Amino acid sequence: MPGKSIHKPEYKVLLALLIEMRDKADLKQAQLAERLERPQSYVSDVERGVRRLDLLQLQEYCQACGQDLVAFVRKFDKATRA
Template identity: 55%
Template sequence: MANPANSTKSIDQREYEVVCRLLRALRTRAKLSQKELGERLNRPQTYVSDVELAGRRLDALQLRAFAQACGSSFTEFARRLDEALEVMPPPLAKKVAKKVAKKAPKKTPPRGE
C-alpha cells in the first residue's frame, strides 16, 4: 500500500493546471462570467474562481456539471483534456535526468578480460 505522505494529490500536480485552464477556456468560450456560471451551477462566483485557480478539486460529476453549464459535454471536455495532456512536455525532473544521463561517461569493459 502506498504511503500517503509520499503521494501527491492531483490538485497539486502540473497536470491539474491543465484541467483548470481548460475549464476557464470552456467558460470564456461560452461567454459566461464567473458569476453567471456560478448561478447556473447554483454556486457562488467564488466557487468558480476557486475551481479555475486550482483552489478546489472537482470530481467527475462536478466536471460534468461544469461542462454542461457551459454548453459543452463531459465527453468533449475529457477529449480536450486528453489531447492537452498528450502534448504536455515531461516534468523538469525527467528532463534534467535525461541530460545528466547523456553527459555521464560511458563505462567500457576492461580490455583483455
C-alpha cells in the same frame, strides 16, 4: 508515494481548460455560478485550484457551459499527451 494531483502539470492544464471553456461560452464567473446555483466564489475557487471537482460536478460545469463532458475529457487527454 506519488505527489498530490493538484501539484502535477496536468492539473494546471485542467484549470486552463475549465477557464477556456467558460470564456468560450461567453460567461463571467458570476454567470456560470448562477447556472450552477452556487456562489461566484465557488467558480473562482475551482478555477484557482482551491476546490476540486468530482466527476458529477465536472459534468454539471460542462453542461452549464454548453460543453459535452466526453468532448472536454478528450480535449484534456489530448492536451496532456502533447
